[in-house]
Amino acid sequence: MSTERPSRPKMPQRPPEERIKDFNEVPLGLSEEVAVAEARRCIQCKKPTCIEGCPVEIDIPGFIKLLSQGELDGAIAKIKEKNSLPAICGRVCPQEDQCESKCILGRRGQPVAIGYLERFLADYEREKGVKAPSLPPPRDKKVAVIGSGPAGLTCAGDLARMGYKVTIFEALHAPGGVLVYGIPEFRLPKAIVAQEVDYVQSLGVELKVSRVIGKTFTLDDLKDEGYQAFFIGTGAGLPYFLEVPGENLNGIYSANEFLTRSNLMKAYLFPRYDTPLKVGQSVAVIGGGNVAMDSARTALRLGAKEVCLVYRRTKKEMPARIEEVERAEEEGVNCIILTNPVRFLGNENGWVTGIECIQMELGEPDESGRRRPVPIPGSEFVIPIDTVVVAIGQGPNPLLLETIPDLQLNRRGYIAADAETGATSLAGVFAGGDIVTGAATVISAMGAGKRSAQAIDRFFTDSNSFPEWRQ
Amino acid sequence: MAKILKKEVLTPQIKLMVIDAPWVARKARPGQFVVLRINEQGERIPLTIADFDLQEETVTIIFQEVGKTTMVLGDLEEGDEILDFIGPLGKEIEEKYFGHVVCVGGGVGIAPTYPKARAFKEKGNRVTSIIGARSSNLLFWEEEMRRVSDELFVTTDDGTYGEKGFVTQVLERVLNKDKVDLVVAVGPVIMMKMTSLLTEKYSIPTLVSLNPIMVDGTGMCGCCRVTVGGKCKFTCVDGPVFDGHQVDFDELMARQRIYLEEEKRALDAWLMETEKEGAPYHVY
Ligand SMILES: Cc1cc2nc3c(=O)[nH]c(=O)nc-3n(C[C@H](O)[C@H](O)[C@H](O)COP(=O)(O)OP(=O)(O)OC[C@H]3O[C@@H](n4cnc5c(N)ncnc54)[C@H](O)[C@@H]3O)c2cc1C
Ligand SMILES: Cc1cc2nc3c(=O)[nH]c(=O)nc-3n(C[C@H](O)[C@H](O)[C@H](O)COP(=O)(O)OP(=O)(O)OC[C@H]3O[C@@H](n4cnc5c(N)ncnc54)[C@H](O)[C@@H]3O)c2cc1C
Ligand code: SF4
Ligand code: SF4
Ligand code: FES
Numbered sequence: 001m002s003t004e005r006p007s008r009p010k011m012p013q014r015p016p017e018e019r020i021k022d023f024n025e026v027p028l029g030l031s032e033e034v035a036v037a038e039a040r041r042c043i044q045c046k047k048p049t050c051i052e053g054c055p056v057e058i059d060i061p062g063f064i065k066l067l068s069q070g071e072l073d074g075a076i077a078k079i080k081e082k083n084s085l086p087a088i089c090g091r092v093c094p095q096e097d098q099c100e101s102k103c104i105l106g107r108r109g110q111p112v113a114i115g116y117l118e119r120f121l122a123d124y125e126r127e128k129g130v131k132a133p134s135l136p137p138p139r140d141k142k143v144a145v146i147g148s149g150p151a152g153l154t155c156a157g158d159l160a161r162m163g164y165k166v167t168i169f170e171a172l173h174a175p176g177g178v179l180v181y182g183i184p185e186f187r188l189p190k191a192i193v194a195q196e197v198d199y200v201q202s203l204g205v206e207l208k209v210s211r212v213i214g215k216t217f218t219l220d221d222l223k224d225e226g227y228q229a230f231f232i233g234t235g236a237g238l239p240y241f242l243e244v245p246g247e248n249l250n251g252i253y254s255a256n257e258f259l260t261r262s263n264l265m266k267a268y269l270f271p272r273y274d275t276p277l278k279v280g281q282s283v284a285v286i287g288g289g290n291v292a293m294d295s296a297r298t299a300l301r302l303g304a305k306e307v308c309l310v311y312r313r314t315k316k317e318m319p320a321r322i323e324e325v326e327r328a329e330e331e332g333v334n335c336i337i338l339t340n341p342v343r344f345l346g347n348e349n350g351w352v353t354g355i356e357c358i359q360m361e362l363g364e365p366d367e368s369g370r371r372r373p374v375p376i377p378g379s380e381f382v383i384p385i386d387t388v389v390v391a392i393g394q395g396p397n398p399l400l401l402e403t404i405p406d407l408q409l410n411r412r413g414y415i416a417a418d419a420e421t422g423a424t425s426l427a428g429v430f431a432g433g434d435i436v437t438g439a440a441t442v443i444s445a446m447g448a449g450k451r452s453a454q455a456i457d458r459f460f461t462d463s464n465s466f467p468e469w470r471q
Numbered sequence: 472m473a474k475i476l477k478k479e480v481l482t483p484q485i486k487l488m489v490i491d492a493p494w495v496a497r498k499a500r501p502g503q504f505v506v507l508r509i510n511e512q513g514e515r516i517p518l519t520i521a522d523f524d525l526q527e528e529t530v531t532i533i534f535q536e537v538g539k540t541t542m543v544l545g546d547l548e549e550g551d552e553i554l555d556f557i558g559p560l561g562k563e564i565e566e567k568y569f570g571h572v573v574c575v576g577g578g579v580g581i582a583p584t585y586p587k588a589r590a591f592k593e594k595g596n597r598v599t600s601i602i603g604a605r606s607s608n609l610l611f612w613e614e615e616m617r618r619v620s621d622e623l624f625v626t627t628d629d630g631t632y633g634e635k636g637f638v639t640q641v642l643e644r645v646l647n648k649d650k651v652d653l654v655v656a657v658g659p660v661i662m663m664k665m666t667s668l669l670t671e672k673y674s675i676p677t678l679v680s681l682n683p684i685m686v687d688g689t690g691m692c693g694c695c696r697v698t699v700g701g702k703c704k705f706t707c708v709d710g711p712v713f714d715g716h717q718v719d720f721d722e723l724m725a726r727q728r729i730y731l732e733e734e735k736r737a738l739d740a741w742l743m744e745t746e747k748e749g750a751p752y753h754v755y
């Protein structure tokens with residue numbers, strides 16, 4: 001055996017000039033040989049710090065050990081003890097900030113590629129076909145899950161595995177939340193999401209799409225239908241705008257509209273699909289997060305000649321995953337940093353023609369610890385463009401919340417819920433995911449769904465639980 | 472899935488359908504709308520709830536064939552199913568006693584005017600209705616409107632039926648001779664704009680029902696944003712009914728034209744495919 005340790009593998013990916021012509025997935029996945037070799041790099045720590053970095057506490061050394069021994073079925077089963085959506089998390093988890101950031105090998109060299117290995121195992125299982133596990137005897141308690149994003153899907157799946165009757169109500173016509181309407185096909189193939197949803201349904205979960213809770217049914221209507229516990233996982237779907245002059249000009253989209261038209265409505269297949277999406281020659285995306293990267297890369301694939309990102313801090317502060325910023329740049333996206341829009345300029349027909357921007361510099365750190373951008377007086381300049389995507393963040397959609405006036409919200413308008421259980425101020429009502437934390441990650445939403453499923457089980461089986469609801 | 476129980480051709484381009492949709496019918500109120508998607512490839516389009524029946528648990532929609540989606544819908548028959556039928560969406564109008572309410576309906580906007588007029592009538596208001604269309608063959612529901620109104624006026628732009636001219640000229644006459652407490656206008660944007668400009672001169676509160684392009688209809692995309700009183704509002708959740716004196720109608724008209732080219736492409740492709748000829752194409 002060679003004494004030289006192999007190094008962390010690079011994810012094979014399609015070349016930029018090829019991939020910007022279509023919406024097919026960019027990273028290709030590891031081969032079995034490379035995955036097993038990488039698994040052998042893990043030193044099987046006695047006190048594995050990597051687990052602390054995973055919001056659902058996957059037994060990382062456990063699954064990696066099985067993989068290193070070539071026991072692929074055992075390895076994926078180990079992951080699935082904690083994470084029911086590994087094919088998704090292996091693709092979109094910000095591993096570099098989570099599990100991998102805590103890997104001991106990262107201190108001296110390169111951390112184990114935990115995310116790639118998870119993805120490899122999930123894909124292996126998917127290609128083989130997934131069997132539904134055997135279910136315990138059914139219990140006569142009905143739970144309503146509102147929203148079919150990662151939080152709702154996970155909560156529903158876990159409750160079904162405990163024997164509860166679960167119905168998911170989803171406002172849109174397709175389940176998956178951000179996984180279907182937000183994250184593009186080239187990063188997360190929709191067939192994978194569909195398979196995960198099928199799996200949850202195979203556990204006996206009933207799925208009702210095109211039902212807007214708060215409008216079609218209220219929470220009280222559902223109580224009348226016999227639902228005894230509720231999990232609200234409605235996400236952070238309200239798009240924020242900059243609120244600067246000219247923002248309603250034609251050609252200016254919220255990232256939600258832009259991505260929904262492309263992903264959910266399949267505008268990239270127009271006119272085979274009916275929903276159009278107009279992308280000009282020169283597109284500016286405002287923002288620096290994952291949503292901004294996804295919008296910029298989508299714009300390129302829809303035929304834009306030039307795409308720039310306009311971000312008010314520097315690349316270092318961008319909240320997007322490093323991998324995604326790199327991929328966007330490889331594909332030709334141009335980052336204009338330390339720049340903030342002050343107004344949009346338009347022509348006589350009401351179409352946007354440019355953005356007047358002001359240059360920024362970094363001042364003192366703010367509450368988030370990042371240095372606050374401050375405008376430099378007199379530094380205004382114009383970026384000529386014909387399409388703008390505003391990707392500066394999302395908030396809580398008030399549509400459902402307004403219909404439950406007794407439900408306590410926090411200062412920012414999200415649902416106030418216990419971090420451990422998701423219990424809200426209303427008896428039997430739990431909440432988790434982005435609607436509690438604000439825009440976060442797929443895996444943290446799943447973690448919340450999981451913890452609430454446990455809590456809902458306790459709510460039904462332990463009459464001493466949740467005393468605050470029981471007086 | 473929602474089944475089409477009944478189909479009626481009101482004018483060559485305006486069709487009525489009664490849809491089996493208990494989940495919408497149970498909650499529907501005047502002023503609200505649905506979003507529908509006909510099939511897997513389909514666009515999501517908003518249509519006003521023109522009527523609803525709690526006993527039968529049905530919802531009536533009335534639509535004008537202006538583009539691909541409304542034409543494909545118009546080709547469906549009784550017994551066919553619509554893939555997604557979502558609602559009721561938007562806020563209801565405030566149903567209460569105002570006194571004398573004038574309801575103005577233009578073109579296909581007559582349909583959404585009807586449940587509002589009926590609701591005002593039920594609350595004891597005196598209801599005067601003015602309905603108008605470009606030509607007599609675009610006019611419908613005169614009898615229905617008469618039934619829920621104390622007085623009804625009918626106009627056509629070309630004078631082929633009723634009084635020749637625009638609804639606004641009748642409205643002006645009513646405003647001159649009568650005390651009016653509220654005007655409600657639903658129709659093409661230009662008609663709602665002219666109506667609002669007129670009632671502003673008389674300082675009469677005016678409600679309009681806006682019809683911007685929408686995608687989700689639940690406040691998630693911001694496509695339907697309009698400027699009302701200088702503020703950005705989402706029509707699908709904050710509306711669709713707004714104070715007409717506060718609405719920036721010119722911006723709304725510009726935003727309705729975003730997809731003109733693509734809409735024409737989609738329609739032409741579909742006409743070619745289905746070998747339909749000379750189907751009417753006009754955009755308001
Ligand atoms: C473009 C984009 C890219 C992202 N990229 C990443 C990434 O790479 N990695 C990562 O970890 N995270 C990423 N995120 C964040 C991640 O997707 C979210 O944190 C996560 O999806 C939140 O899950 P959730 O279940 O709380 O809500 P959501 O996924 O938002 O799902 C909520 C669901 O509830 C439905 N709903 C809302 N209101 C109602 C109602 N009244 N009645 C019925 N249904 C309702 C919605 O339609 C939606 O389907 C990204 C987000 C976006 C927008
Ligand atoms: C709240 C609301 C209620 C409405 N109620 C009715 C109604 O009761 N009866 C009726 O006939 N029409 C109604 N409309 C308008 C109707 O939605 C459009 O006519 C329909 O979407 C056109 O689709 P299309 O594919 O046939 O035509 P397209 O070829 O797509 O478009 C033709 C015209 O319709 C407009 N339009 C296109 N897409 C949309 C969209 N998604 N939403 C709104 N307008 C669009 C375009 O600006 C264009 O002027 C309503 C619109 C709104 C917002
Ligand atoms: S779920 Fe995410 S954080 Fe947890 S081990 Fe997998 S990639 Fe890492
Ligand atoms: S910290 Fe790194 S090396 Fe240690 S067990 Fe976890 S993955 Fe393996
Ligand atoms: S249609 Fe999407 S926010 Fe109104």
